[in-house]
Amino acid sequence: MTPCTSSRLLRLVVILILLVLPFVLSSYGLSIFTKVLIFGILAMSLDILIGYTGLVSFNHASFLGISAYTVGILAVHGINNFWLTLPAGIIAALLLAMVLGLLVLRSSDAYFLMITLAFGQMLYALAWRWRSLTGGDDGLAGIPRPEIGLPISMNDYHNFYYLVLIFFGLSFYALSKFIRSSLGRSIIGVRESESRMQALGYNTWALKYLAYIVAAGFAGLAGVLFVYFNGFISPEDLSWSLSGMIMLMVIIGGAGTLIGPVIGVGVIFILQNFISAYTERWPLFIGIIFVICVMYARNGIVGYLLKLEAKRRRCNESPGSKEHL
Amino acid sequence: MKALEVKNICKNFGGLKVLQNVSISVETGERRAIIGPNGAGKTTLFNIISGITTASSGEIFIFGKKVTTLSPYHRARLGLGRTFQKNNLFSDMSLLENIYLAMRINKSPLNMQDFLQQWGMWNRRNIKVKKLSYGEQRQVELLLALAQAPKILLLDEPTAGMSPVEKGLILQMIKGLDRSITILIIEHDMEVVFNLADRITVLHLGQVLCEATPEIVKAKPRVQEIYLGTTGEEGWH
Ligand SMILES: Nc1ncnc2c1ncn2[C@@H]1O[C@H](COP(=O)(O)OP(=O)(O)OP(=O)(O)O)[C@@H](O)[C@H]1O
Ligand SMILES: [Mg+2]
Numbered sequence: 001m002t003p004c005t006s007s008r009l010l011r012l013v014v015i016l017i018l019l020v021l022p023f024v025l026s027s028y029g030l031s032i033f034t035k036v037l038i039f040g041i042l043a044m045s046l047d048i049l050i051g052y053t054g055l056v057s058f059n060h061a062s063f064l065g066i067s068a069y070t071v072g073i074l075a076v077h078g079i080n081n082f083w084l085t086l087p088a089g090i091i092a093a094l095l096l097a098m099v100l101g102l103l104v105l106r107s108s109d110a111y112f113l114m115i116t117l118a119f120g121q122m123l124y125a126l127a128w129r130w131r132s133l134t135g136g137d138d139g140l141a142g143i144p145r146p147e148i149g150l151p152i153s154m155n156d157y158h159n160f161y162y163l164v165l166i167f168f169g170l171s172f173y174a175l176s177k178f179i180r181s182s183l184g185r186s187i188i189g190v191r192e193s194e195s196r197m198q199a200l201g202y203n204t205w206a207l208k209y210l211a212y213i214v215a216a217g218f219a220g221l222a223g224v225l226f227v228y229f230n231g232f233i234s235p236e237d238l239s240w241s242l243s244g245m246i247m248l249m250v251i252i253g254g255a256g257t258l259i260g261p262v263i264g265v266g267v268i269f270i271l272q273n274f275i276s277a278y279t280e281r282w283p284l285f286i287g288i289i290f291v292i293c294v295m296y297a298r299n300g301i302v303g304y305l306l307k308l309e310a311k312r313r314r315c316n317e318s319p320g321s322k323e324h325l
Numbered sequence: 326m327k328a329l330e331v332k333n334i335c336k337n338f339g340g341l342k343v344l345q346n347v348s349i350s351v352e353t354g355e356r357r358a359i360i361g362p363n364g365a366g367k368t369t370l371f372n373i374i375s376g377i378t379t380a381s382s383g384e385i386f387i388f389g390k391k392v393t394t395l396s397p398y399h400r401a402r403l404g405l406g407r408t409f410q411k412n413n414l415f416s417d418m419s420l421l422e423n424i425y426l427a428m429r430i431n432k433s434p435l436n437m438q439d440f441l442q443q444w445g446m447w448n449r450r451n452i453k454v455k456k457l458s459y460g461e462q463r464q465v466e467l468l469l470a471l472a473q474a475p476k477i478l479l480l481d482e483p484t485a486g487m488s489p490v491e492k493g494l495i496l497q498m499i500k501g502l503d504r505s506i507t508i509l510i511i512e513h514d515m516e517v518v519f520n521l522a523d524r525i526t527v528l529h530l531g532q533v534l535c536e537a538t539p540e541i542v543k544a545k546p547r548v549q550e551i552y553l554g555t556t557g558e559e560g561w562h
Contacts, residue, residue, distance in 0.1 A: 182429055189426045192415035199375060199409075200473055201401035201430045 018165055022158040031229075032273060034161050036266045037168040038225045043249050043261030044175055045218035050247065051255030052179055053211040054191030055105075056113050058243050059120025062100075063093040063216040065127065065238025067223025072140035072233045073133065082146035082154075086224050093220025094213060101212040105205060108194075120240055127235040139234030146228050154228070164225050171218055176258055178214065187211050248286065252293050254300025263301055327389065328353040328477050328507035329374070334383035336369055336531075343369050344531045347383070351477075354504045358518045358539075359511045361528035362551060367511045368410055370528070371479050374509075375407045376400045387477065402431070406475025408466045410482050410511075416455035420446060420465060423454055427472035435474060444468055444498065460491040467498060478502075480510040484517055496520060519543070527551075 022030055042064055049055040067089035074085050104115050127134045134140065145154035154160045178184050189197045190204050190211075197204045227233050236242065245268075253264020268286065276282045297304035329351040336344040343366045351357050359367050372378035374385055376397035384393045387403050415423050424437050441447040446468070449457065454465055467483055483499065484492040496517055502508065512518050518525065518539070525542045527534040529551055535542065542548055 182425075185422065185426060186429075188418065189415055192417055193413050195377060195397075196409070196413045196415065196469070197426070198377070198397035199401055199407050199413075200427050200469070201398050202426075203396075203398045 022161055027157055030157055030161055032269060034157070034164050034229060036262070036269050037161075037164045038222050038229055039246070039249070039265045039269070040262035041168055041171045041225070042219055042222035043246055043253070043265050044171065044258055045215045045222065046246050047250050047255055047258065047261045048175065048179070048187075048211055048215040048218075050250055051257070051260075052184070052191060053187050053208055054194075055108075055208060055212070056247075057104075057212075057215075058113050058117040058240065058247065059100075059123070060215075060219055060246055061238045061240070061242035062120045062123045063096060063219035064223040064226060064242075065123065065233070065235075066096050067093045067220035068227035068233045068237055069127065069134060069140070071224050071227045072143050075143045075227075076140060080144060080146055082148045085146060086221075089224035089227075090217055090220040093216045093223060097213045097216030101209045105208050105212065117240060117243075120238070120243055124235055124239050127238060134235070137235060139232060139236075141232050143227055143231045143233070145231075160229070164229070167221060167225060171221065172258060172262075175218065179258070183207075183210070248290055250300075252289060252300055254302030254304075256299070257302045257306075260300050260302035267301065326353050327351065327386070328355070329509070330384075330386040330389075331370070331374065332384045332386070334370070334373055334385070335381045336366070336373060336378070337381050342531055344373070344380075347528070347531070347533055349526055349533065349536070351507055351509060353388075353507055356508045356510070356521050356523045358522035358525045359509060359528060360513070360515075360518060360525060361534075365528040366531040367528055368481055371407060371481050371509075371511065374400075374479060375405060401473065404476030405479070406470040406473040406477070407479035408470045408481055408483055410485060412459075412462050412466050414454045414462060414465055414469065417453060419451050419453055420457070421450040423465060423469060424450075424472045427469045428474075431473045433472060433474045435472065440468075440472060444471075460487055463487055463491070464495065464498075467495065471502075475506065477507045478509070480508065480512075482511050482513065484512065484514055492517065 021033055025033065042060065045063075046057065046060045049057045049060075070092040071085045071089045074080070074088060079085060100116075100119055104112060104119065107115055128137055130136075145160060148154060148163070152159050154163060179188070186197070186202060187207050187210075189202065190207050194204050197207075226237070249264035249268050250261040251264070252267065253262065254260025268289075271285065271289070272282055275285050293300060299307070327350055329349070331347060331349040334344050334347045335342070347366075347370060349357075349359075359370070361367055369378060373380045376392070376395060376399070380393070384391060386392065387400060387405060390403065392400050392403065415426065418426075420441070421437065424441065427433070428435060428437065428440075438447060441450055444464070446461070446464070449461065454462060457465065463483070463486070467480070470478055470480075480499070484495050487495065492514065499508065499510070499521060508521075510518075510521060512521075522539055524536060525539055526536045527542060527548055534547065534551070535545060537545075
C-alpha cells in the first residue's frame with residue numbers, strides 16, 4: 001500500500017469512528033468528545049499562530065471568551081437563533097482581533113507573548129468588572145441550546161454532537177485549505193524567516209495581521225459552540241490559565257500540524273478525566289507530561305510519530321533513491 | 326542612469342559610530358565591490374540600503390526614487406534583491422517552495438523548472454533546504470535573490486565559507502548574470518573581487534576610504550596597509 005492510500009484509509013476510518021461515536025459512547029463519554037472537538041477547533045486556530053506563523057500568542061482564550069459572552073448576552077436577551085448568534089460571536093472575535101492585532105503585532109518574540117498576556121488579562125478584568133453586562137464573577141448562566149431552524153432539538157446531546165462535528169469538519173477542511181494556499185505558504189515563510197520574506201517583497205506585517213484575524217475567527221466559532229455546550233460563561237473562560245492550557249495542548253500535540261493540536265486536546269482532556277477521578281493533583285500531571293514532551297518529543301506527539309515513520313521509511317528505502325519529501 | 330545612490334549615511338549603535346557620512350553612487354549595470362576589514366560596516370550598509378536597519382541620517386535613492394523611509398518590502402518591489410552574509414532561507418521548506426515564495430510575490434516571468442534547471446538544481450527541488458549541504462545552501466541563498474528577478478542585487482559575501490571549487494561555481498554564476506542587473510558585492514576574497522568588479526569602494530571604520538577601479542585600488546599603499554595590518558589571515562592574498 002502506498003503512503004497516500006494508507007493515509008486516505010486512515011482518514012476514512014477516523015471519520016467513520018467520529019460518526020458512530022454517539023451510538024457507542026455514554027452521554028458522559030460523548031460530552032467529553034464534544035468538548036474535545038470544540039477545543040480542537042480552538043487549538044487548531046491557535047496553531048495557525050504558534051505553529052504556522054511563529055507567533056506565540058498568550059491570549060487566545062480572549063477570542064473564545066468574547067464570542068461566548070456575545071452569544072451569552074444575546075441569549076439573556078432572548079435571541080437564540082443559531083444563524084444569528086453564530087455570526088455575531090464570530091464577528092465579535094474578528095473585531096477584537098482587528099483592534100488587538102494593530103497593537104500587539106508591533107512586537108515580536110517574548111515581547112509579543114507578554115503584551116498578548118497583558119491584553120488577555122485586561123479583558124479578563126473587564127469581564128469581571130462590567131457586572132451589568134457580563135454578570136461579573138457570577139457569569140452568565142442558564143444559556144439554552146440554540147435553535148437551528150430545523151425540527152431537530154439541540155437539547156439532545158447526540159444532535160448537538162453532530163452539529164459540533166459538522167463545524168469541526170468544516171474548520172479542519174477550511175484551515176487545511178488555508179495553509180496549503182499560497183497565502184498559507186507565505187505565512188509559513190514568515191515563521192521560517194521574516195527578514196527574508198521582507199527582502200523578497202512581502203509585507204510581513206499584513207501577513208501576520210491576516211493570520212491573527214483568521215485564527216481569531218475560528219476561535220470565535222469555538223466560543224459559540226462552547227457557550228452552547230456549557231450553558232454557562234464566566235470570566236474564567238477568558239483567563240490566562242485557559243490560554244496557557246490551550247497553548248500546552250498545541251505544543252504537546254504538535255505545533256505546525258493541524259491534527260496535532262486536536263490530538264493534544266484529546267489526550268489532555270481524557271487524561272484529565274481519568275486522573276482527576278483519583279487525585280486532585282491534576283496540574284502536577286500536566287506539568288510532567290509537558291516536561292516529557294519537551295525532553296523527548298520537541299515537536300509534540302505528532303512530530304514524534306512522524307519521526308518514527310520517517311525512520312521506518314528510511315530503513316525500508318533502497319539506498320539508491322535519494323529524493324524524498 | 327544611477328541605479329543606486331547612498332547619500333551621507335550615518336549610523337550609530339548607541340555610542341558606536343558604525344557608518345559616518347557614507348556616500349556611494351552606482352550606475353545601472355555596474356558591478357561594484359565593497360571591501361573592508363571585519364567590522365567596517367559593510368553589512369550594516371546593506372541593511373540600511375535594503376531597509377532592515379534605519380539610518381541615523383542620510384538618504385537612499387533607487388533609480389532616482391527616494392526610499393529612505395520606505396519599508397524593506399517596498400524597496401524589494403522596486404527591484405532591490407539581496408542575499409545575507411549568514412544563510413537566511415526557509416529551511417524547513419523544500420527548495421522548490423523556497424523558489425516559489427521568491428517568484429510569487431514578484432510575479433516573476435521566470436518558470437521554476439527552467440530556472441532551477443538553468444542553475445543545475447532541479448533534481449534537488451524536493452529536498453528540504455536544511456538538508457542540503459552548506460555549499461548548496463549558499464547557492465540557494467543566491468538563487469532566492471535571483472528568483473526575484475531583481476534589477477539591483479546586493480550580495481553579502483556570497484562565497485563565505487565555501488571550498489575553492491564551490492567558490493568558482495558561485496563566481497561563474499555571478500559573472501553570467503545579465504548586464505542589466507546592477508550588482509553590489511561585499512567580498513573578502515580578492516580574486517573574486519578583481520575578477521568581477523568594475524569599481525571598488527573601500528570601507529574602513531565606517532568611512533569610505535576610497536573608490537576607484539580595481540587597478541588603482543590594488544596599487545594604493547593605504548589599502549594594503551589596512552588589510553595587511555588588521556586582517557592578516559583573511560585579507561588580500
Ligand atoms: N545591531 C547592532 N547593534 C550594535 N552593534 C552592531 C549591530 N550590528 C552591527 N554592529 C556593529 O557594527 C560594526 C559593523 O558591523 P558590520 O556587520 O556592518 O561589519 P562588516 O563590515 O559587515 O563586517 P564583517 O566583514 O565581519 O561581516 C561592528 O562593530 C558590529 O559589532
Ligand atoms: Mg558583514
